[in-house]
Amino acid sequence: MAGTETTRALVVKLFADVADGNVDGVLGAMSPDVVLEFPGNDLNALIPGYGVWEGRAGFAEHLRLRSAFVDIVEFRRRGIVVDGDHAVVATTQLIRHRAGGTLAPTDFTTSLTYGEEGLVTHCKVVFDSSAEVAMYQAETNALLLPAIRSGDLGEVRRILGHRADPNQRDGETGLTALQTAAGLGAGGVVRALIEAGADVHSGDSRAGGTALHKAVQRGDLDTIRALVAAGAFVDAVAPTTGHTPLMDALWYKWPDVVAYLLELDAGLGLHTHYGFSLREHFEYELNVNTLGKEKLLAAEKLLADRTRGDERAAEEQRLMAAVTAGDTAAVRARLAEGAPVDARFPVVNGFNDAHTPLLVACRDGHTDIVRELLAAGADVNASEPTFGAVPLHKAVYNGHADITRLLAEAPGTDLDFQGATNGYTPLHDALWHGYEDCARVLLAAGARTDLVGHDGKTPRDIAAETFGAGHPLVAELGR
Template sequence: MSTELITAVRNRNTAAAERLLSAGASPDARENVSGLTALMIAAGQADAPTVRALIGAGADVLTAEPRAGATALHKACQGGSLDVVRALVEAGAFVDAVAPTTGHTALMDALWYKYPDIAAYLLDQGTSLKVYTHYGFSLEEHFQYELNVNTFGKDKLLEAERHLKDRRAGDDAAIARQELMAATAEGDTERVRKLLDDGAEVDERYPNVGGFNDSHTPLLVASRDGHGEIVRLLLAAGADVNAVEPTFGAVPLHKAVYNGHADITADLVRQDGIDLDFVGATNGYSPLHDSLWHGYEECSRTLVEAGARLDHVAHDGKTPLDLAVEVFGDGHALTTLIRDRAAQ
């Protein structure tokens, strides 16, 4: 049925594809010669109905093809259907997925294939502008190269360039507007206090500009950078104690313990609704894993005594006890505490 499904998708026959999927054909079937999945083929052919049928059947929107490492979203940016791009993003495709051969993101491909409407959509989704090809061009250099070598469709390239300029201007305006984030990053406690008293938005997120604070809230930054009094002010103002930043998939508690801020760790674990065991996306580490990994005994002890889980297994197969033995030693008091608590 996989071969039949690929044939149906190649023929843009959505009805036949749906029948095959209902009969048990795998939505992740791959074409033998190209290695493209059915979803990649439909996306590249700008076949929105078939793309939606495959997604509805559970097709993997994240997987890559074997020759260039491109995803279905890359193929959609070649096909030129904004409906397909939107369907893939809404299904969980990473807008900044990088093809390992070229280094292209979806935005780079949308620019390359001259689809300014897709570029505008990806820009609205917060796609990164600070990216580089694997052949040495920044996004800006890549775009200028396209302008120089194309004799057809320059009007579309220039339209896309306007979208790029609008996005950069919007990012600059957001940075200028976010006084609370600026004061937090500078560690200016009194300015933070005044801004909060004046009604500043406590959980506003920093724009994605290729920097250390991308998509962070002020609490994430203050917890990371050790601004204890600012953390307390933000918490009192109702800051989201479980706000997640997308780069590492970390919460404020991860930020605090990773950097050994024991006072902030103690303040955070006392908050109503705090998730002591939130698992980071990059390595599957809980805050307790992070604190042990970096050798911060006081932070680790605070988490254990607050009731952090001791049985979570990270992506490297390690539990908190494994890390405690590795970092502090088998006979250390903290290791003994974790072992005893885990046995209860």
């Protein structure tokens, strides 16, 4: 065991070599079997050199990794505590990142154990990495967009692995990283960004188009499929133009993209913000384009086929027709014939789009038909895509207390389903529209009173606004 004074002298020499950048001197102070601990975690994983390094060669590799990215601009030893063959050294270093020149002041605490030969056998370094993490983070972010534009998927993955922000924007174009990659038709890069947490729904800061709009403009089906698989809205509307991805696919003459979006039930009955319907916009394109007109004609055929298909699907939905007509006898007959009880209406940009018969019957107040559909096993929690509402929302929103009671008593009904549009539960909706009888049915069935809508309001808040603060319901909801 080395004595305290001997250890102190060895430590002073070692840290003088560190300050001078004398790598040979530092390595010469290490035992051939030295173990270096440079602990890391998920927060600072982007800093090179973390981990456990064994042997002099491992120590040397750690130093190489560190010095490959940073220089020590200033080094100050703040204190040494020595006890026999063990020492703890506190230092302050000003580190400069070589790529961008960013500076990071950092305090280090190094624990050293010396062996009989006066060489370090164990070294552990701990420090507050926040300044260095911020330094790497800022400079890593700066590397992401150039890597995306170069199409280097491996480099993109490496940079994302170093915690670059996948939702950063280009200051000049207003595009997010994902929108940039989508516009380039880089499907692999798009998938890597999505895996790293990129938001597929964000709009660009100038025109508001989503990544799906950009991919459609490029015409790359692989990229489009990746975005749709990640939940991109097929009918997302750009706020400046009103264009949906399908409108852009028609505009940019990509019939294969048109075909794919039509398979996904992209809406045909939507309008631009400058007065054209989708069909009028397409007719305009047909008239003004000469080059590539054969692609437009191919798309025109696809639109016609989809329209005919929707018409056939609507005609075949005889159960929905009976529900819409309020014809209970016809509903019984269609169910007896084996009509699918939860078949959804085609998307034609109408009031029944993607609705099941039960959703429509609850909305339209057909109590006897609701009984028939429930007896046939209709899905009591089927939601429609427009408002994200379930049958119970439809019933209470329109004040149908008898139907509300039927649904509340049906096995499996989710009394507290929160709609996608505003986060309101059926109880919120009943109170919002002033239907006290519907609200009381829900409360008697055990509906929760503590859930909060997207506007931050509880059912009690809604009741106070609708009925007045002194109404008995308000007091009951507050208990």
